[in-house]
Amino acid sequence: MEEGLVIRTTGSWYRVLLADGSQRDCRLRGNYRLRGNKQTNPVAVGDHVFFEIQDDGTGVIHDVADRKNYIVRRATKLSKQTHVIASNIDLLCIVATLGLPRTSTGFIDRLLVTAEAYHIPACILFNKVDLYDEELWEIHNEVKAIYTAAGYPVYEISALEGTRLDEVKQLIAGKTVLFSGHSGVGKSALLNALSPGLALKVGDISDWSLKGKHTTTFAEIFPVESGKWKVESDAAAPGNLSSFHFPFYTYLIDTPGIKEFGMVDFNAQELSHFFPEMRALLPKCRFANCTHRHEPGCAVKEALDEGLLSAERYKNYLGILEDIETDYQRP
Ligand SMILES: Nc1nc2c(ncn2[C@@H]2O[C@H](COP(=O)(O)OP(=O)(O)O)[C@@H](O)[C@H]2O)c(=O)[nH]1
Ligand SMILES: [Mg+2]
Ligand SMILES: [Zn+2]
Numbered sequence: 001m002e003e004g005l006v007i008r009t010t011g012s013w014y015r016v017l018l019a020d021g022s023q024r025d026c027r028l029r030g031n032y033r034l035r036g037n038k039q040t041n042p043v044a045v046g047d048h049v050f051f052e053i054q055d056d057g058t059g060v061i062h063d064v065a066d067r068k069n070y071i072v073r074r075a076t077k078l079s080k081q082t083h084v085i086a087s088n089i090d091l092l093c094i095v096a097t098l099g100l101p102r103t104s105t106g107f108i109d110r111l112l113v114t115a116e117a118y119h120i121p122a123c124i125l126f127n128k129v130d131l132y133d134e135e136l137w138e139i140h141n142e143v144k145a146i147y148t149a150a151g152y153p154v155y156e157i158s159a160l161e162g163t164r165l166d167e168v169k170q171l172i173a174g175k176t177v178l179f180s181g182h183s184g185v186g187k188s189a190l191l192n193a194l195s196p197g198l199a200l201k202v203g204d205i206s207d208w209s210l211k212g213k214h215t216t217t218f219a220e221i222f223p224v225e226s227g228k229w230k231v232e233s234d235a236a237a238p239g240n241l242s243s244f245h246f247p248f249y250t251y252l253i254d255t256p257g258i259k260e261f262g263m264v265d266f267n268a269q270e271l272s273h274f275f276p277e278m279r280a281l282l283p284k285c286r287f288a289n290c291t292h293r294h295e296p297g298c299a300v301k302e303a304l305d306e307g308l309l310s311a312e313r314y315k316n317y318l319g320i321l322e323d324i325e326t327d328y329q330r331p
Contacts, residue, residue, distance in 0.1 A: 001052060004024070005017045005046070005251075006044065009045060010218070012028070013026070014027070014049070024051075024058070025058050026049070026051050026058060026060065027061065029060055038082055039081070041083055041084055043061065044219075045087070045221045046176060046253070047087050049063065049064050050063045070088070071085050072085060085261055086221075089176055090121070090176045090177065091122070091123065091176075091178070092111065092177075093124075093168075094124045095125050097127045098143070099129075103185060105143065106319055108124060110316075111180055111181075111261075113271070113274040125155050125190070126143075127185055127189075128158060129157065130161050146313060150276055159189040159193045168194065172252075173250055175251070177250070177252055179252065180255050187254060188200040188202045188203065188256075191222065191254060194252065197224075198252075218256075219253050220253070221252070223249045224250045268325055271324060278300055281303055281309075285299045293318065300314070
């Protein structure tokens, strides 16, 4: 049995990367049993698969290794069924910008909540800092303070000018990294800057404002040789699936056209646990089922009043809470 990493999926075909660097197109064994009927795709990029080579040179996948983690999106807008976007992710890099198109903290917080829920470490890369003027830098520093206080690393970068990209390379070396963010923030430009050989298509600035433009909605993994980059010891440790077999690669996952993910299986009760700076306060709330809206003796509200908790993060917490509640009332 051969073994490899799924780096691309198109319909019923899976492109699999082998440890020797070669690639093979595989299909799934006909009678492969779905893990549960909640997910529409049994195999996703990031999966480690075991396959047999056929006479025609293609492979047949017999099994998928247990996933360390994975993230999902809704299969369709109103469905409870989910589609696995990618699995075995070591780090989520949220690509944001205060330039154009400006990323809201509400969007960032949704991605962070998803990362927390799926146990994926996250950081925020603010791109296009070459466009920042004094006023934008001021806003940036305020936003940065919010996320630093919440425990998330923040980097200010320019894919265009190469600003702080050496630090980003050190951060991601040897890991499987999912890049996510609105269309137009510079994800493709960043991946190109990190690995010039990729030559991904960089959109015109007008692209993100054109609704209905054709975009693919499949995540794709780009394996990049990272031998020259510093590989952190924890990423190279045995048992870390993503680097166990192929220690000299860094895997960059682009998510073109994927507007939102996660936010499917949450309930209102657990949401505050996904805000790290709120987590410590929760046992101090008078009611165990406190929603932190208006209940008396709420430690979250107290911290907010004392300025110990970011009003922006709290506002976004309320917004997400409302979305979850609306969702659960749906037929
Ligand atoms: N000024 C500036 N423009 C950038 C930077 N990074 C990307 N862009 C531009 O932003 C637009 C969208 O970039 P693209 O990589 O296609 O964004 P994606 O949709 O997130 O993949 C393109 O016009 C890029 O040239 C940057 O660091 N500075
Ligand atoms: Mg792109
Ligand atoms: Zn409370």
